[in-house]
Amino acid sequence: MRRAAVLLAASVLVLAGCGAGDPAATSAPGSTTTTAGSSAGTTSATPTTDPTTTAAPSTTAAPPTTTSTSPTPGPTVVLDPGHNGGNAADPGTINAPVPDGAGGTKPCNTTGTSTDAGYPEHAFTWDVANRVADLLHDQGVQVVFTRADDTGVGPCVDVRGELGARVGAAAFVGIHGDGAAPGGRGFHVITSSLDPGGAEVAAATQALAVDLRDSLTAVEPVSDYLGTDGLDSRGDLAGLNLNTVPAVYVECGNMRNAADAALMSSEAGRQALAQQLAAGVLAFLGR
Template structure:
């Protein structure tokens, strides 16, 4: 798939992992005893009633991270070429093998590594993360199943992570939303807001795409994972893996950590955290 980037200061990671605030202990001063003379009329005491209201902490927001493709896809063509609904009235293949750098670093490995790094950062910030796949050695899941996952787990956001395979002379990242607005105007508006937050975060560490979209944002009707989502959803093309500069950045562990930090920053901005 395709591209994106941004550097979240390391200080943010530490800040995100702050433990829950300790419960403050309370103490009360003893009430001194009072002797009432026998000849004094004592008024009826007033009974004070204290009502304690129990508060329940809100559950953490859920975010789906969808690392594109999978390590076993190439060895199972029958499964990944099987048609599935595309959310636009047609079908498309279950999945694909993805692209790779000229040196052979595959997109599925890039997306898996970035997803794990992003998961750890979001988890430290109090976000519950659900991954669309459990490892980088399996097959699929199909794009329609990925798109449905956000609604199934009650996610606040769905973020597909990809690397693009465009012409070698082009570079930069872009963020994609569905142009079909399949879940209605409110979800479409939220998806656009998520895209902007991620674009703004990633643009701190790498340039926006110089070959597709406008200002790092693009809208498409052919991506089943977005068309079939009932929650705010985007795909992030984290860079062009066929471009030498982007490829060097995406192959580097430091580059992937920078991408993960900015993806986390964009998601947290969207969640208002």
């Protein structure tokens, strides 16, 4: 059972460089108190807040709601499970332009990708994020999610990217699965090449990326098709460009690759990935 006391920002988002794959399937509603499902693509939950969907692209996040009762809360980490289960059903919303943090615009969001067997990225990211939140909370870390469930639409990438600064986060971690050519295997960690928070934040972002890279190698090889030694830097991702706290996206594997898909589709694989993601964040926080 999910034990984490989670800070929830009800209307916020992130878009990674995942492939825009098949229309995403809808999984069971989730919330700040979630039990990870025993089969691929399944989550179950007892809501502690009303799920919020985005009726139209938004650039303003709702104030976070806290369920933590800790008298001495630890550092705050934003977990951004990529995409959302309702995105495919609302192309008008997710295709609308929003600021990209580089002087242009990006679509509000995308549907994400899936494995060849149909396990959708949005369900993978939601499940893994909940597992990571449990592990972080066990170590006294406060967690903020960028979306309230796995059935809504959005929120948009600009809203997600601005959340870290709004809640005073020590780190922002976007969780994704890539949709590359099936011959490519492995994970990679993405940072913004624009250094939106300045030199000090850029150095901390790089440290966060390295800690996550080093931790994840225990369960998954680094990408053999993109980046260098499991690290990549890009200037086209709004969720990173608009972050002024240490922020990364983690493409946990290539969902179109058979070996990566097997890992990401299994409960044991998702737990292993979550454990290493949490370990990397904790190493960065010095906990």
